[in-house]
Amino acid sequence: MGGKTQTKANRVANMISKIARTQEHELDCEECYEHLDHYAEMLQNGEDPSAVLPQVKEHLEMCSCCTEELGALISVLEGQAEAQS
Amino acid sequence: MSERTVERTNDDWLADLQGDELQRADAVEDLRQRLERGVYFYLSRERSDLSDRGEEALTQMAQDFVQDALLKILDNLDTFRGESRFTTWASKIATRVAISELRRMRYKDYSLEYLTAEGETMPDITSLSIAPPSGPQPERYTERQDVMQIVGMAIENALTERQRTALSAYVFDGVPIEEIAARMDTNRNALYKLLHDARLKLKNHLEEQGLSMDYVMTLFESA
Numbered sequence: 503m504g505g506k507t508q509t510k511a512n513r514v515a516n517m518i519s520k521i522a523r524t525q526e527h528e529l530d531c532e533e534c535y536e537h538l539d540h541y542a543e544m545l546q547n548g549e550d551p552s553a554v555l556p557q558v559k560e561h562l563e564m565c566s567c568c569t570e571e572l573g574a575l576i577s578v579l580e581g582q583a584e585a586q587s
Numbered sequence: 588m589s590e591r592t593v594e595r596t597n598d599d600w601l602a603d604l605q606g607d608e609l610q611r612a613d614a615v616e617d618l619r620q621r622l623e624r625g626v627y628f629y630l631s632r633e634r635s636d637l638s639d640r641g642e643e644a645l646t647q648m649a650q651d652f653v654q655d656a657l658l659k660i661l662d663n664l665d666t667f668r669g670e671s672r673f674t675t676w677a678s679k680i681a682t683r684v685a686i687s688e689l690r691r692m693r694y695k696d697y698s699l700e701y702l703t704a705e706g707e708t709m710p711d712i713t714s715l716s717i718a719p720p721s722g723p724q725p726e727r728y729t730e731r732q733d734v735m736q737i738v739g740m741a742i743e744n745a746l747t748e749r750q751r752t753a754l755s756a757y758v759f760d761g762v763p764i765e766e767i768a769a770r771m772d773t774n775r776n777a778l779y780k781l782l783h784d785a786r787l788k789l790k791n792h793l794e795e796q797g798l799s800m801d802y803v804m805t806l807f808e809s810a
């Protein structure tokens with residue numbers, strides 16, 4: 503019970519922090535998705551995608567679904583590379 | 588070492604996947620194996636929620652996800668814009684298929700009615716206490732509660748019923764927006780926009796109350 507309340511409280515805190523960082527215009531999930539392969543590849547290459555794709559980074563900070571997918575994509579790519587070497 | 592791994596350029600991939608039957612079958616098979624390795628790696632390494640499933644079950648799962656993904660990939664070749672390696676783009680599609688299916692499985696019993704059944708409405712956030720600060724600034728605790736009170740009021744007064752429902756499921760239950768959307772007869776993208784509008788309204792409301800967003804950010808960033 504206590505643990506659950508704690509998690510909710512943290513999610514509420516996280517939401518309030520997101521409210522404070524909300525921009526008038528943000529990319530939506532589809533627009534983010536269009537760039538996600540490019541974004542993931544830059545991360546893989548040790549490059550900083552936030553300079554080239556700042557709005558994608560902003561969307562990722564707001565959207566836990568797209569962030570989860572980026573993490574999964576990086577893992578999927580890693581799995582391919584690992585099996586090949 | 589003596590693997591048949593053909594290294595294709597992006598143009599090779601596109602040509603082979605649209606080539607004659609033999610070329611095409613060969614390329615599809617290479618792509619399939621590659622994606623299955625990747626998706627299996629993800630399922631077995633990153634998903635602790637699947638750790639009770641055996642290797643065989645995960646392999647099957649990876650095969651099913653990749654099969655669905657391949658159809659999407661082949662149907663959408665004309666949308667590949669070459670901003671990444673072709674295999675990265677294809678992996679993105681396979682990842683989306685896998686994640687969406689895993690979300691569907693995980694939330695299959697979730698109903699938005701639970702929100703009201705539990706008698707929880709968003710303004711109740713004021714009754715939640717965010718981890719008391721462990722640092723030397725106990726006064727921040729009270730300041731946070733004050734801001735939460737304002738947000739709770741704003742949620743009640745400034746948002747539409749739909750915005751409130753979506754926000755509650757998202758924040759209270761941590762449900763992925765994709766799954767909330769499915770229950771509100773809309774799609775993920777529209778739901779993101781709905782939540783974005785809600786955040787914007789709440790932000791404006793907080794600013795009208797004279798709160799600086801930098802202040803709110805520092806107050807909740809570390810919480």
Ligand SMILES: [Zn+2]
Binds near residue numbers: 531534561566567
């Ligand atoms: Zn998103």
